[in-house]
Structure formats: C-alpha cells, structure tokens
Amino acid sequence: MKPVVIVGAGPAGIRAAQTLLHHGVIPCMVDESLRGGGQIYRRQPANFRRSARQLYGFEAHKAEAVHRTMDELAPLIDYRPETLVWNAEDGRLDMLSDGRADSLEYSKVIVATGATDRILPVPGWTLPGVYSLGAAQIALKYQGCAIGERVAFCGSGPLLYLVAYQYAKAGANVVAVLDSAPFSAQCRALPALLGQPTTLAKGVYYRAWLAAHGIPVHQGATLTQIDGEQRVSAIRWGESALECDAVAFAHALRSETQLADLLGCEFVWNALNRAWLPQRDAAGRSSIDSVYLAGDGAGIMGADAAQMAGERAALAVLEDLGIAIDQRRSVVLEQQLAGIQRFRHGLETAFPFPEQWARQAPDELILCRCEEVSVGEVRAVVDQGHWELNRVKAHCRVGMGRCQGRMCGLAAAEIVAERSGRGIENVGRLRGQAPIKPLPFGVELEP
Amino acid sequence: MIEAEVIVLGGGIVGASAALMLARKGKRVVLVERDFCGSHSSGVNYGGVRRQGRPLHQLPLSQRAHQLWADLPALIGIDGEYVRSGHLKLARSQADLEALHRYADSVRGFGLGLQLLDYAELRARFAWVGDVAVGASLCPEDGHANPRLVSPAFARAAKQSGAQVFEQAEVTWIEHDGRLFQVHCANGLRLQAPWLLNCAGAWAGTVAAQFGESVPITSAHPAMLVTEPLPVVMNVSTGVEGGGIYARQVARGNCILGGGRGFALGPRQARPGQAAVLEILRNAGELYPFLKGAQAIRTWSGTEGYLPDHEPVIGPSSTTPGLLHGFGFAGAGFQLGPAVGEALAEIVCNGASRQPIEAFSICRFQA
Numbered sequence: 001m002k003p004v005v006i007v008g009a010g011p012a013g014i015r016a017a018q019t020l021l022h023h024g025v026i027p028c029m030v031d032e033s034l035r036g037g038g039q040i041y042r043r044q045p046a047n048f049r050r051s052a053r054q055l056y057g058f059e060a061h062k063a064e065a066v067h068r069t070m071d072e073l074a075p076l077i078d079y080r081p082e083t084l085v086w087n088a089e090d091g092r093l094d095m096l097s098d099g100r101a102d103s104l105e106y107s108k109v110i111v112a113t114g115a116t117d118r119i120l121p122v123p124g125w126t127l128p129g130v131y132s133l134g135a136a137q138i139a140l141k142y143q144g145c146a147i148g149e150r151v152a153f154c155g156s157g158p159l160l161y162l163v164a165y166q167y168a169k170a171g172a173n174v175v176a177v178l179d180s181a182p183f184s185a186q187c188r189a190l191p192a193l194l195g196q197p198t199t200l201a202k203g204v205y206y207r208a209w210l211a212a213h214g215i216p217v218h219q220g221a222t223l224t225q226i227d228g229e230q231r232v233s234a235i236r237w238g239e240s241a242l243e244c245d246a247v248a249f250a251h252a253l254r255s256e257t258q259l260a261d262l263l264g265c266e267f268v269w270n271a272l273n274r275a276w277l278p279q280r281d282a283a284g285r286s287s288i289d290s291v292y293l294a295g296d297g298a299g300i301m302g303a304d305a306a307q308m309a310g311e312r313a314a315l316a317v318l319e320d321l322g323i324a325i326d327q328r329r330s331v332v333l334e335q336q337l338a339g340i341q342r343f344r345h346g347l348e349t350a351f352p353f354p355e356q357w358a359r360q361a362p363d364e365l366i367l368c369r370c371e372e373v374s375v376g377e378v379r380a381v382v383d384q385g386h387w388e389l390n391r392v393k394a395h396c397r398v399g400m401g402r403c404q405g406r407m408c409g410l411a412a413a414e415i416v417a418e419r420s421g422r423g424i425e426n427v428g429r430l431r432g433q434a435p436i437k438p439l440p441f442g443v444e445l446e447p
Numbered sequence: 448m449i450e451a452e453v454i455v456l457g458g459g460i461v462g463a464s465a466a467l468m469l470a471r472k473g474k475r476v477v478l479v480e481r482d483f484c485g486s487h488s489s490g491v492n493y494g495g496v497r498r499q500g501r502p503l504h505q506l507p508l509s510q511r512a513h514q515l516w517a518d519l520p521a522l523i524g525i526d527g528e529y530v531r532s533g534h535l536k537l538a539r540s541q542a543d544l545e546a547l548h549r550y551a552d553s554v555r556g557f558g559l560g561l562q563l564l565d566y567a568e569l570r571a572r573f574a575w576v577g578d579v580a581v582g583a584s585l586c587p588e589d590g591h592a593n594p595r596l597v598s599p600a601f602a603r604a605a606k607q608s609g610a611q612v613f614e615q616a617e618v619t620w621i622e623h624d625g626r627l628f629q630v631h632c633a634n635g636l637r638l639q640a641p642w643l644l645n646c647a648g649a650w651a652g653t654v655a656a657q658f659g660e661s662v663p664i665t666s667a668h669p670a671m672l673v674t675e676p677l678p679v680v681m682n683v684s685t686g687v688e689g690g691g692i693y694a695r696q697v698a699r700g701n702c703i704l705g706g707g708r709g710f711a712l713g714p715r716q717a718r719p720g721q722a723a724v725l726e727i728l729r730n731a732g733e734l735y736p737f738l739k740g741a742q743a744i745r746t747w748s749g750t751e752g753y754l755p756d757h758e759p760v761i762g763p764s765s766t767t768p769g770l771l772h773g774f775g776f777a778g779a780g781f782q783l784g785p786a787v788g789e790a791l792a793e794i795v796c797n798g799a800s801r802q803p804i805e806a807f808s809i810c811r812f813q814a
Contacts, residue, residue, distance in 0.1 A: 087721050094721045101725055384603070391483050394490060394595040402675050402744050434724065438675065438742035443728045 002105045003028040003078065004317055005093060007085050007259060008112035010038020011303045012295025012310035014070050016110050017077055019314035023323055028078035028104065030085055030095060036070040039114055039134060040303045042141045043067060055141055057166065058202050062303070087434035088262040091290070096439060102446035108290050108317045111260050111278075112310060113297035117250035120155075120357045120411050124226030126369050129246045136248035137163045146172040148246025152235050154178040154223040156351040157252035158203055164215070165206040174215050175244045178237055180251070181351045182220035192346025195339055199304075222354060223249060252351060253300045254410055260298065261432030263291050269425040272345060273299050274353055275410065276429040282334045284313030285320075292317055305340040308333045357411075358418035367415065368408040370401020378412060379419045387420040389413055389428040402438060405430045449611065451477045453642040453795055454630055456618060456654060458484030460594075460781060461773045462646030463601035464788020467522070470608035472796050477638055478602065478610055479630065481617045482715065485598030487648055489781065491749035493671060493693060493705045494594045495684055496782045497534045498559055499586035500550070502758070504806040505783065506557045511802050512786035513588070519597070522785070523604040527597035528697060533683040534589030535573060537580040537734060543688040544582040551584055559586055575680045579733045584688075591684040591695045594781055601785070621657060623767055642769045642795050646788075649752035651774035655760075655809065658767045662760060662812045664775055667753050668709035670723030672746040676700030680737045692731050702738065704731055709748035717748040751778045754812075761787055761807035763794065771795070772809055 004020055006013045009031035020027045029036075037043040041063040044050060056063040073079070080097065087094035092103045117132035124130070131139070131147045133155060139145045140163075150173050153164040160179060168174045193200045210217055218237070225236040226247055234243045260278035261267070266287035267276040280286055280293045294313040295306035312333040315325045361367075363376030373396050381395040389412065392398060398412045399405030405412070409430045417424040453469050455462045458480030466478040478484075496516055498509045515522060519529050538544035544565075551561040562585045569576060569583050576583070606612045613636055620631040621643070628643040630636075645654045652664040681696035692706035707723030724746050731738050754760065757777040764770035771794055773787050780787070790800035 087724075089718070089721050092721075103721065388483065391486065394486070395599070400745065402742075404745060434718070434721070434746050435743065438744050439724070439728060441674075441728050441738045441741050441743070442732055443725065445725065445729070 002107040004108045004110070005030060005104060005106040006110045006112060007093070008038070008114055008295070008297065009033065009036030009070065009081070010112060010114050010295060010306060011041065011066055012112035012306035012313075013038070013110070014066055014073065015307040015310035016112060016294055016314040017073050018069050019311045020317065021073060021076060023318050023325065025318065025321070025323065026077055028080065030080045030083045030093070030104070032082065032084050034082055036074070036079075036081065037063070037067055039138065041066050042138055044142055044144070048144065050144065057169070059303075066307070084437055085259060086436050086439055088259060094434070096443065099440060100444045100446055106290065108292060108320070109263070110284075110292045110294055110310070110313050110317065111263065111297055112295040112306070113256040113259050115253040115255050115296035115300055116406060118252050118254040118410055119407055120251050120354065120414075121361070121365055121367055121408070122223050122226060122249075123362060123365050124228060124232070125249070126366055127226055127228045127232050128230065129228065129232035130226055131246065131248045133159045133163050133248045133250040134253075137166065140166060140170060146170070146246075147248060148232070148244070149173060150175045150244045151246045151248065152176050152178065152242065152244040154235065154247060154249040155251045156180045156354070157250065158347060158351070159250065159253070161203060161206040161210065163248060165209055168210065168213060168215055174210070176235075176242055177210060177215065177217045178221040178223050178235070179217065179219045180222040180354050185352055186350040189346045189350035192342060192349060195346070196343040199343065251354065253296060255299060256297050256406070258404070258406075258432045258436045260286065260291070260293060262434060262436070264288050265291055265293070267429065270299060271425070272348055274424065282337070283316040283330065284309055285316055301337070301340055301344055305337055308337050312337065358414040361415065367411055368398045368401060370403050370407070371397040373398045375415055378415045382416055382419040387416060387422055387427055389416055389430055392416050393430065399430050404433065404436075448637045448639060449477055451475045451611070451638060451640040453477070453644060454479065454628060454638050454640045455644040455646055457646035457648055457651070458602045458612065458614065459487060459489035459646060459648050460485065460598045460601055460784030461489075461776075461787045462644065463598065463605050464785045465644050465646060465773065465791045466605035466610040466612070466788075467601055467608055468789045468792035469795060470605050470610040472792065474795065476605070476610045477640070478605060478612045479616045479618060479632060479636065479638070480602070480612070480614045481650075483599075483614050484602030484612065485594075488749040488751045488778070489598035489648070489784065490594050491671070491747055492594050492778065492781050493669065493703060494591045494695065494781065495534070495686070495693070496529065496592050497586070497589045497684065497686075498782065499534050499536055499561065499584065499589055500686065501779070503553060504803070506554060507802045508783055508786045508790065508804065510557060511789070512783050515785040515789065516782070523597065523600040524607070525596060525600050527592045527600060529590060529592035529597070531588050531590040532695075533585055533587045535683040535685045536584045536688055537576065537685060538582045538688045539579055541581060547582070547584040547688055560588060561586055573683065575735070575737050577732070577734045577736045585683070589684065593697070621654065623658070623770070628769065642771070644771050644773065644791055646773045648774055649750045651752060651772065655772060658764055658770055660764060660766050660809050660813070662775070662809060663755055664752050666711060666750050667778065668711060668717035668719070668748040668750060669705050669778055670707045670709045670719035670727065670746070670748060671703065671705045672719065672724060672727060672743045673704075674702045674738065674741045675744050677702060677737070677741055685734070687734065692727055692734060694731070694735055702735070702741070711750065715750065717750050719746045719748045751776070753777045759783075759787070759807050760809045761790065761804045762800075762809065765808075765810050765813065
C-alpha cells in the first residue's frame, strides 16, 4: 500500500507523524536534516552537550518535547533523514539521498517544508560576515558559534530580538539592534498581540533584557549600508554608523513553497504574508486531493501553530482515509489556530513590511547574488515594458541561479512592482521548477 | 477595429521575424500573441544556431538564416549572446561516424564547410570530449545564442520598425469573407487585414483546421537543464549523431544540456520530467566528463509542434487566399526562424519567396 508521506521533520511534520501513528497509520517521513527537529528547534550535533535551557531558553520545554517525540517516533515510522525531495511528479516524490536518486509513491502527502528568512538586500549584503537572522541563529544553536566578535542585528520581526538576545545571553558582543519598525507601530499592535499574552511577554522580555544589559536598540532605524572591503567593518543607518564585524539581518520569514508548487497546488495571494501561498482550508487541505499543507511552509505562523497545523492536517488525512477521529479535537485545533492567526495580524502591525525599500534601493545594489543581477538591471527590464516576474527573470536572469529565487525572488517582485506601478500582487510569482535544490551529475539510481 | 495589411498570429521567432520584415518593407502589420512574445518554444529552446544535420531541402532556408544571424545586432538591436563557436556532432560508433561522412558528402554543394574528425583528430582539437566518441563532424560557422533574449528581441524590433504588437491577446474568433480576415481577441481587440500569417507554433493546427486544412500536428516537450557556472571548457556546441544528449556552454560558464522528452503540464506549460533529468545527469559524464561533480540548478521544458515527417509547414494555404503558414518546426526552428519570417514577408510583398519552400507545403497532408 502506498504510504502517507510527510515532508519535513520540524514541529509540523513531527506532530503530524505522531498523530498518524497514534491512529495506526505508519507514515514515511522525509527530511533534509540529519536529525529531526526543524529549524526553530534545531538540534545540536549528537556529541555536543549544551542543555536545552542554554539552547532554547524559554522554549526549552517545547523543544525537548518535540525532540522527545521525534526520538520516540523514529524507530516506529519509515524515517528518512538526510533526504532531499527535489521534485514531485505523477503521484511520486523524487528524492536524493547520499548521491542516490529514488522515488516514493504516496497515497497522501503532508507538505511541512518550513520557512527561510525574507531578505531585502542592502548595499554590502554580499560581504563575508553578513548572515540572515535564521542562519546566525543556527550557527549558535547547532554549532555553538557566533557569526563574529562584534555583531549587529538588523531588519525587523520577532526573530530580530530573539536572536540578538540569544547571542548576548551566550556571551557574544551584540553592538546594536536596528529595528526598521517604529515603536509607534508596536504600540498600535498591542491590542491584537494581547491575544497571546505569553508570546507577547517573551518579546517584551527579550527587549527589556537587551536594554538592561546596555545593548543599544534603535527603533525606526533602517539599515542602509553595510561597509567593508574584505569583510564587514561597519553598518550605516540614517546619519549614524557603527563599527562591527558581522551582521545578521532579515525582515521576518518567507514560506518554502516550491514543493507545493511542483505538486500542482493552486496559489493565492496572501496580503498578510505579502506572498503567494498554496491555498489551504482550515484543516490544511490543499487544492489537490492528496496534498495537505501544514506549518510555516504554507504561511508564517510560528512553531506553536505549526504543531497544531501538523496535527490538524494529519487528522484531515485520517478522516479522508476513512479512519475515525475525534472531531472535537479538530475543532479545538482550528480555534487555536484562528487565535494565533489574529496574533499574527498584530505582529504584522508591530513589524510592518518596509514598503519604502523598493523605492530606496540604489540601482547598483546586487539583488540576485547567484546571478549577480543589480536592482538597476531589473528596473531597466521593467522600463522596456516587462512586468510579469517570470518574463523579467527571462530577460535579466534575476532568480535564475543556484537558489532559484528563494533568496531574491520576493525582493525582485518588490522592485518590479514599484517600478511598473503595479501592486505587488499583480506582478505574478516565480514558477517553481525542479530541482528544488541542486542535483549532482553522476547521480546513481536506487535499483 | 484595427485595419492592417497583415495580421500575424504568434509572437515566436517566426511570427516576430515576419512582422519585423514586413514592417521594414513599410507594411501595416499587427502581431498578436496569446501570452508573451518569445515566451514559448522560441524562448525556452536549447539555443542551437545550427545548420549541420538538417535535411537537404532545409539548407537553402538555413543558409539564408545563417546570413541573417551574421548581422543580428543590426536586425534586433542586441547580440543575443550569439557566437559562431562551431557545432560538433559526435559519433559514438563507427557506423555513426560513417553516417556523418555520408551526410558531409550529401551537403557538399551547400557551403557548410564540414570537417570530419577521426578519433585522434577529435582528441587533438577537443580534448574535453569523452572517450566514448570515436569521431565527429565539425561545422565551424554554426553556433549558439540565448533564446530568452533573441526571440523577444525580434518582437521588440518589429515594434520599433512600426509593427503593432499586442501581447496577452488570445484569439477567440477568425473569419475570412473571401477578401479580408477578421480576428477577434478575448481582450476585445478587433483586427482586419487581407493577409493572415499563422505562426502559432504548437497551437497553429487549430487555425489551419478552421480553414479546412487539418494537419496531424502533435506537441512534444524537450527536457533541458542548466548547471551552475563552471570553468569554461567547451568551445563548441555539441550534439550526437542518432540523438542523445546535446550540450553547450555559455560565456558565463553555465552548461546547458538537453536530451529526452518531458511532459505537458497543461495546454501551455510543460516540465522536463524526472526520468529525462536523471538520464541526463547519469549519462552526460561519458560524453562530457568535465561535468563530474557539477550540479544542475534548474530544469525546464516548452511546447514544440511536430508533424509526422518532422518537417515544418511553410507557405500559402491550399484553401484560403491570403493565409500563410509557418509552424511545426519539430524543435529545430530557432536557427531557421528569421529566414522563414523573411520568406513569408516575401510572399506577401512579392508573391513568392526567394528560397525554395515547396517541400514544406501544407498540401503534403492532403489525401
């Protein structure tokens, strides 16, 4: 019998696997990482010995619970770590593991592919020493490394304060936090944020902790330039400059949607995420019968929501397989998810997207680092009358390189929208193309 | 209602070339494209600009195209990354090498300048070719170009020369009253002209059928992939006698490889398919050993029109005066495109094409 497959072993995938197993369905779980846990609860290598409290702070108990669940599940399910799903076609997932290609037929697939940082480039962003916020956090959580001696944290979003706090707590020298969102926006967001008081309290705590430890936090401060010759030497914003040797920056997160795209899911514009997302109902059913969506890969809601959505999607799979489930549990999960969604609106008010970015980006700024395409080159293509993102890509290679637009695609869309005078929702989206990540020549086939 | 002298259906390289040539001759020409000009097979093909290997009766057109390509910047305003690198057709067996010899003999009068290389000569000149090749045929003046840039540039040049170009204009209705064609588009566009050029690629069969000359056209989808930039090794575009993997390397260092077939995702979109992609990744090494350890970063496909004899349909309709066809290039239309556009323009302006095109008449499908 064809298995139920879960792609991604983060909070959503793990909870989905647990739910399926609990109902007697043994899933196959495919994950790129060596050890399950996903990104937010990224696990250190097996021989590292930091405590969960050191690694995950307030989230230690949640992280431990997710890891424990993963460890309990691993021997009971068909768990395939270090396996990349690079394509989906004709009811099968195409996979790559250790230089070998294999394909896996599924009856249902739960896509829990997670998120990466949303990057809005600034001059100097390709210098050594510049990291995304998520990457800076992984360096610390996974390998116990800081990205530099004197680190500046820039951009916006909840992760900004969390990672700055984690670095400072671990003993790194955090020279400044630059939040592009003004304090007034965060005040305006308070009513919506009060819906999740614990999460709000943690955010407030991180900021207060940074202040109490003398770390300068600049609000309404937009990073405009990263200086350096061989590597980062300073950051600039407004009239100010500050020396540092590493920068972590991002403006919130973006969903990893390529697999949903290759699976044929309908995409709809989502104003809250300012992105095209695979369409899903409250249970996580996509527009394709056998495809279910859970977690940040289908819209950013955070780790708590991912666990709920993973469980809810698994219940939907079970229901659609004709297996009895507790309907009350489905209702509770959907209510909780709706609550988090309201909170999410509050976060978007507190950390608004910097709409002026596209207008202010200088022509010479490298937008697509894989193909070395500048903002000016993209604007020149728009000035020739092109406005559809895939056509712009065809004309100047933006988003055509190794990352396939995962790093630059959203920023490119912003430039195209601003220059063409169309709304960001009216310039199309980059079509997903296999492979989701690069494939090697000489790949062998599983017999 | 736009009244014109010529309506061109399809903004691929053939339709856009025709529009360009007609506009340059002072004709009032309107080009209508359902999607975006050069976004289908004209823009997503391999990018080979090759005469070698074509059937003999395509060579007059192909030679004319070769002249047009020579002056590409003057024609379309960009170089389109066109290089006359040479095209190397590899033989994997003595029988294939003999076939290359026979081809070279048969085209001797056309001026292709083919050079046949035996095993030692091939190694001496192209040391990077895998050991599996026993010989090759080199056409030194063939080459390659970037279809993403070249094909849309033909439409842009047509517009700059005075053609009216409408994109995202899907034709919903065509009628001929014996003298004039009326064309309606879904976006409300209304056109009228005494000439109608059917250059709608894989979708051209619908138009032909409407005028009582159905053709057995089918669609096929090439499997293509590109590597990350690599040190520049390949100094020619390559193919293999009898079919197989073809490859070229662009100045930036990326290698572009094709081979095998993909599948249709819908009427307008196609994907290369995992089987074809894996075949290329597994087998490319024997012909192109320097790719060992390289990575493919992107794959793609397109929708190409094929007739059973793998020859295009070019020339006047057999049923309707003023209707001209130019479609069905079987994945080999990129190089020919500008010359086909010119031939169609010559029929409109002078009543006949300078190049022989009788072999491509639509009449060959009539019982």
